[in-house]
Amino acid sequence: MKEDKIFKTTLIMSGVFxxxxxxxxxxxxxxxxxxxxxxxxxxxxxxxxxxxxxxxFGLLPFLVGTLLTxxxxxxxxxxxxxxxxxxxxxxxxxxFTGKILNYLTDLLSGIPSVIYxxxxxxxxVPIIRKLEISLGIxxxxxxxITASLIxxxxxIPYTSSIAREVINLVPSELIEAGYxxxxxxxxxxxxxxxxxxxxxxxxxxxxxxxxxxxxxxxVTMVIGNSNTLPKNIFSPANTMASIIANExxxxxxxxxxxxxxxxxxxxxxxxxxxxxxxxxxIKKFAPEGxx
Amino acid sequence: MKKLLLFLTITLITILLxxxxxxxVNLTGAGATFPYPxxxxxxxxxxxxTGIKVNYxxxxxxxxxxxxxxxxxxxxxxxxxVDDKGLKNFPHKVVHIPMCAGAVVLTYNISGNPFLKLTxxxxxxxxxxxxxxxxxxxxxxxxxxxxxxDLKIVVVHRSDGSGTTFIFSDYLSKVSKExxxxxxxxxxxxxxxxxxxxxxxxxxxxxxQVPGAIGYVELIYALSNKMPFASIKNESGNFVKPSIxxxxxxxxxxxxxxxxxxxxxxxxxxxxxxxxxxxxLVYKDLNKAGLSMAKSKELVKLLWxxxxxxxxxxxxxxxxxxxxxxxxxxxxxxxxxxxxxxxLLK
Numbered sequence: 092m093k094e095d096k097i098f099k100t101t102l103i104m105s106g107v108f109x110x111x112x113x114x115x116x117x118x119x120x121x122x123x124x125x126x127x128x129x130x131x132x133x134x135x136x137x138x139x140x141x142x143x144x145x146x147x148f149g150l151l152p153f154l155v156g157t158l159l160t161x162x163x164x165x166x167x168x169x170x171x172x173x174x175x176x177x178x179x180x181x182x183x184x185x186x187f188t189g190k191i192l193n194y195l196t197d198l199l200s201g202i203p204s205v206i207y208x209x210x211x212x213x214x215x216v217p218i219i220r221k222l223e224i225s226l227g228i229x230x231x232x233x234x235x236i237t238a239s240l241i242x243x244x245x246x247i248p249y250t251s252s253i254a255r256e257v258i259n260l261v262p263s264e265l266i267e268a269g270y271x272x273x274x275x276x277x278x279x280x281x282x283x284x285x286x287x288x289x290x291x292x293x294x295x296x297x298x299x300x301x302x303x304x305x306x307x308x309x310v311t312m313v314i315g316n317s318n319t320l321p322k323n324i325f326s327p328a329n330t331m332a333s334i335i336a337n338e339x340x341x342x343x344x345x346x347x348x349x350x351x352x353x354x355x356x357x358x359x360x361x362x363x364x365x366x367x368x369x370x371x372x373i374k375k376f377a378p379e380g381x382x
Numbered sequence: 383m384k385k386l387l388l389f390l391t392i393t394l395i396t397i398l399l400x401x402x403x404x405x406x407v408n409l410t411g412a413g414a415t416f417p418y419p420x421x422x423x424x425x426x427x428x429x430x431x432t433g434i435k436v437n438y439x440x441x442x443x444x445x446x447x448x449x450x451x452x453x454x455x456x457x458x459x460x461x462x463x464v465d466d467k468g469l470k471n472f473p474h475k476v477v478h479i480p481m482c483a484g485a486v487v488l489t490y491n492i493s494g495n496p497f498l499k500l501t502x503x504x505x506x507x508x509x510x511x512x513x514x515x516x517x518x519x520x521x522x523x524x525x526x527x528x529x530x531x532d533l534k535i536v537v538v539h540r541s542d543g544s545g546t547t548f549i550f551s552d553y554l555s556k557v558s559k560e561x562x563x564x565x566x567x568x569x570x571x572x573x574x575x576x577x578x579x580x581x582x583x584x585x586x587x588x589x590x591q592v593p594g595a596i597g598y599v600e601l602i603y604a605l606s607n608k609m610p611f612a613s614i615k616n617e618s619g620n621f622v623k624p625s626i627x628x629x630x631x632x633x634x635x636x637x638x639x640x641x642x643x644x645x646x647x648x649x650x651x652x653x654x655x656x657x658x659x660x661x662x663l664v665y666k667d668l669n670k671a672g673l674s675m676a677k678s679k680e681l682v683k684l685l686w687x688x689x690x691x692x693x694x695x696x697x698x699x700x701x702x703x704x705x706x707x708x709x710x711x712x713x714x715x716x717x718x719x720x721x722x723x724x725x726l727l728k
Binding site: 143147212213229230231233315316317337338347 | 441587
């Protein structure tokens with residue numbers, strides 16, 4: 092009985108601690124950005140200029156850059172991530188090759204992002220430049236498209252490993268029943284497995300999105316870091332996480348520092364909203380009777 | 383349960399132990415990353431010679447200044463001097479002591495890595511986006527022997543706030559009124575054109591990747607990576623190649639007593655025009671800074687050692703040591719650091 096009580100108290104305390112931590116983070120972000128909120132007001136969200144010298148701060152170019160790179164990378168990665176998950180969970184089920192494939196995919200998430208960044212800079216950038224030359228665009232090589240491609244590789248393991256796990260959770264009776272009725276593997280995947288695993292797969296995609304949204308190091312190395320509104324997907328741009336990482340350490344002016352913290356506050360709030368929407372969708376998708 | 387308690391106690395002891403044993407002899411500092419290789423070399427040699435341990439955290443100039451402001455460190459370090467407005471934030475008087483000088487060089491990616499000559503007007507026009515191609519007549523006129531390609535100029539700058547950007551924009555603000563009005567001087571700028579890259583390695587990497595690119599990096603970085611760089615026309619009209627020697631020469635000029643000065647565009651005849659000091663910042667009255675008498679004495683001794691014995695390590699790490707004139711000024715500043723009304727150095 093005694094152990095039970097201690098265990099329960101520990102669990103409650105951990106829960107309260109996490110909630111408290113989030114409230115404290117939010118509080119310190121608010122406190123840190125107070126000066127910026129007071130000085131920039133609503134212009135902070137609509138401003139297109141980021142000028143630390145004359146102390147004009149606008150978030151819009153970074154917001155657009157962040158949304159463009161994360162959505163694009165998600166669109167690129169989903170087909171690959173899902174194919175890998177279906178292939179390894181259904182076609183290579185429990186085989187040695189399947190294990191190797193899973194291991195290699197998961198390994199992608201263990202590579203430090205700075206390595207992705209440098210690899211992108213030296214390997215991807217020349218390829219994109221060749222593409223840009225053939226398209227007749229100013230061949231920078233760096234920009235939104237390069238950053239999105241690097242990001243999409245980085246987030247594949249998040250979508251695919253979760254998708255793989257939920258596909259494995261699909262009750263074998265359902266799958267067997269499908270085959271018994273004469274369905275092909277394709278039919279089983281399309282009509283039974285994917286509908287059943289849909290909410291889990293979506294959760295994985297959401298996790299990937301969060302990762303792409305907040306990724307800093309790899310993006311900053313290949314996006315071109317131009318603090319202006321991007322004109323197209325080949326333009327150099329910048330993201331919210333990357334402007335913070337770039338300018339925070341050397342920001343000596345109070346208004347500059349405070350504005351960077353406000354960028355962090357918005358990053359926090361947007362992530363919060365996206366997660367909230369995602370959770371709602373997951374609940375809607377959840378299979379009846381399951382979970 | 384008992385095992386867990388034991389484990390926790392041991393962890394706690396291991397965490398707390400070092401603080402208790404060494405706290406009294408440690409000096410702590412935080413700030414600039416640019417001089418970090420030199421400082422860490424100096425501090426490790428100083429530790430071997432005197433047994434005084436200096437704990438330096440290269441968290442960036444901004445962080446160093448903020449930590450000094452809140453008195454959580456004994457000294458701060460910065461690549462840019464604190465301006466008059468910034469000094470007013472400090473509760474007590476703060477002094478700047480120069481430690482070494484660094485330079486900013488212009489490097490580029492043109493096939494064959496030709497040696498280029500540039501004037502201040504050309505540099506500011508390129509970085510303002512007004513000269514768009516390498517075969518521009520104004521560049522050709524200055525470099526008649528170089529086969530300049532019909533290639534777009536891609537400007538590459540630092541994306542992270544940095545002392546290097548500060549020195550470079552300080553120079554451009556001095557030589558071009560348009561730059562001063564449109565962009566100005568700072569560690570992070572609203573760049574009119576170009577791509578940003580993080581750190582010296584990022585800028586160098588991007589320049590190598592983009593044909594026709596031009597950008598600026600620290601002299602140390604360009605030298606150790608054997609990058610091509612331009613010689614620049616200085617205030618006296620001479621084209622000067624960046625080197626440790628020409629940076630030292632740039633600093634050998636009339637300097638203000640508080641040493642809060644940039645070394646850009648100085649009137650030194652053979653000095654390289656884009657260079658600057660890096661400083662250590664301390665409170666002038668260490669008593670008011672909350673240091674003990676013993677610690678204050680050690681701090682002043684360390685600073686004195688750094689501008690004398692410590693200087694010999696600068697050149698091998700590609701930093702320019704202090705010029706005789708700069709050293710003389712630095713000595714006076716250190717001698718004036720006090721503890722209450724007691725002098726700390728004879």
